[in-house]
Amino acid sequence: MVQVERKNSFQLRLSRRLKEETSHTLDVYLFVPGELGLSTRLIAEDAFYHSSIQVARTYYSDEYHLPLVHSRLASRNQLGSESYRLSLSLYAYQYVEALEYTTRSLLETARKLRREPASAEASTDSAGDVAFERSIEEMMALSDGILKRLRRHRPSDERLYKYFANIDNYLSWFTEQQLLALVAHMPRGSVLTPLKRRLIEVCERESGYRRDKRYNAERVMKDPTRMSNKMRLLRRLIEYPITLKQRTQELGGGEQKAVKALATAVVMAFVSFGVLRVRDQLGDITALFMLAMAVIYAMREVFKDDLRNTLWHWLRKGRPKWRRQYRDATHNVAVGQQLEWFDYKHYAALDESVRQMRKRKVAQREEVVLHYRSSSRMSPTRFLSGYQHTRETLTLDLSMLTRLMSRSTHHIYRLKDGQAVRESVERRHLFNLVVRDTENQAGEHLARWKVVVSRSGIVAVEKVADSDDA
Numbered sequence: 001m002v003q004v005e006r007k008n009s010f011q012l013r014l015s016r017r018l019k020e021e022t023s024h025t026l027d028v029y030l031f032v033p034g035e036l037g038l039s040t041r042l043i044a045e046d047a048f049y050h051s052s053i054q055v056a057r058t059y060y061s062d063e064y065h066l067p068l069v070h071s072r073l074a075s076r077n078q079l080g081s082e083s084y085r086l087s088l089s090l091y092a093y094q095y096v097e098a099l100e101y102t103t104r105s106l107l108e109t110a111r112k113l114r115r116e117p118a119s120a121e122a123s124t125d126s127a128g129d130v131a132f133e134r135s136i137e138e139m140m141a142l143s144d145g146i147l148k149r150l151r152r153h154r155p156s157d158e159r160l161y162k163y164f165a166n167i168d169n170y171l172s173w174f175t176e177q178q179l180l181a182l183v184a185h186m187p188r189g190s191v192l193t194p195l196k197r198r199l200i201e202v203c204e205r206e207s208g209y210r211r212d213k214r215y216n217a218e219r220v221m222k223d224p225t226r227m228s229n230k231m232r233l234l235r236r237l238i239e240y241p242i243t244l245k246q247r248t249q250e251l252g253g254g255e256q257k258a259v260k261a262l263a264t265a266v267v268m269a270f271v272s273f274g275v276l277r278v279r280d281q282l283g284d285i286t287a288l289f290m291l292a293m294a295v296i297y298a299m300r301e302v303f304k305d306d307l308r309n310t311l312w313h314w315l316r317k318g319r320p321k322w323r324r325q326y327r328d329a330t331h332n333v334a335v336g337q338q339l340e341w342f343d344y345k346h347y348a349a350l351d352e353s354v355r356q357m358r359k360r361k362v363a364q365r366e367e368v369v370l371h372y373r374s375s376s377r378m379s380p381t382r383f384l385s386g387y388q389h390t391r392e393t394l395t396l397d398l399s400m401l402t403r404l405m406s407r408s409t410h411h412i413y414r415l416k417d418g419q420a421v422r423e424s425v426e427r428r429h430l431f432n433l434v435v436r437d438t439e440n441q442a443g444e445h446l447a448r449w450k451v452v453v454s455r456s457g458i459v460a461v462e463k464v465a466d467s468d469d470a
Helices: 043-054 064-075 081-115 127-151 159-187 188-212 219-222 224-239 253-282 286-317 352-358
Strands: 002-006 009-016 023-032 055-058 245-250 322-327 334-345 370-376 390-398 411-417 417-425 428-439 443-454 457-466
Touching: 002 428, 002 443, 002 457, 009 023, 009 428, 009 457, 023 352, 043 055, 043 334, 043 390, 055 081, 081 127, 081 159, 081 224, 081 286, 127 159, 127 188, 159 224, 224 370, 245 352, 253 286, 286 417, 322 443, 352 428, 370 390
Parallel strands: none
Antiparallel strands: 002 009, 009 390, 023 370, 023 428, 055 390, 245 322, 322 334, 334 370, 411 417, 428 443, 443 457
């Protein structure tokens, strides 16, 4: 199952958890409105791939307590320091991802509750506020339990303690930041006031905890920029041991040289034949002979590039363009590889299942389809002991597409208190994202999202169709 969410103003994050099967295929179709005028002349396929598509894979465990069990064994000198660092990092990473996802959904709920019009007859403790409060209390209970389990087994070995201190420092700060975000966007109302106080108390407790442990210097705590930079570094240190190292290789380099040589040989053969024929017809070197030679060499320059491009596209059509190799970050052993495709397509060239999921209408007749495909083959037997799953994250940056949008705004008029009011309206465009995830045993799964985008960034992401619901 693929999850799509907004990562920041311009980036979409697609994530999926891969099971034990060794082969997986992912197809991502982004339907770009035709009014943007996207073409390979404006943005080349290779340029978009290298600048706007990022793929990362991390270890993943369905047994949430397994990393913590490994870290406890390491703290008792039954595992090495590298195993301790990996296990603790995986435990922290999965907690951060879960808390970030939960907070994002709660913030969406909070914004919806704040937009609801207040009614004089409405009860102060509406059903939405009660459900929202219950969700936050559940999140706080789970978060508190996870942090307590982590801190219950603090290693005494100095080599292991430095890893524990970095992770504990970051998780405390990250938890405080997520709770403060909820406080800042929480709906106004007396029913939620006690909940706000409890959230603030937890934040103050975590801040005091870091101060007691002396995790951060006083000058760092006083400067938000330095604190943010330090925590971003700690986040990278957490992700490093559990993220598979990768190397991307462009395919077809030797074939491209062969095609270039073949095109040159074919054209030169015709040029040599033409020169001989001209010499037989005209005889000595004259002005007419020089003119004929100039025409022949001009035709060579024109047809050589056309022939080379035609042969290259014919040879590489439908074949992968890049190979991504994955290696374990700890032992540097190969754990799998992935083949990737990326090209621009028209609606008529898509599979029938994708066209049905898109539900094409006349208004989308001029859409350009950006198609990314990956086919991966992993070797779970080479994974670290205890980990058979991976989590793949694909980041799709839309900033190159937003540059094609117009900066202008338009105005609309509406009635307000009996007066005509003119308001500026931002120009927005609707993108459709169709994702097809194929596994060996589970078959294929398709889903579609609507992505509303303006020049200033992604406005909204909404899932509108799923093949499981059909």
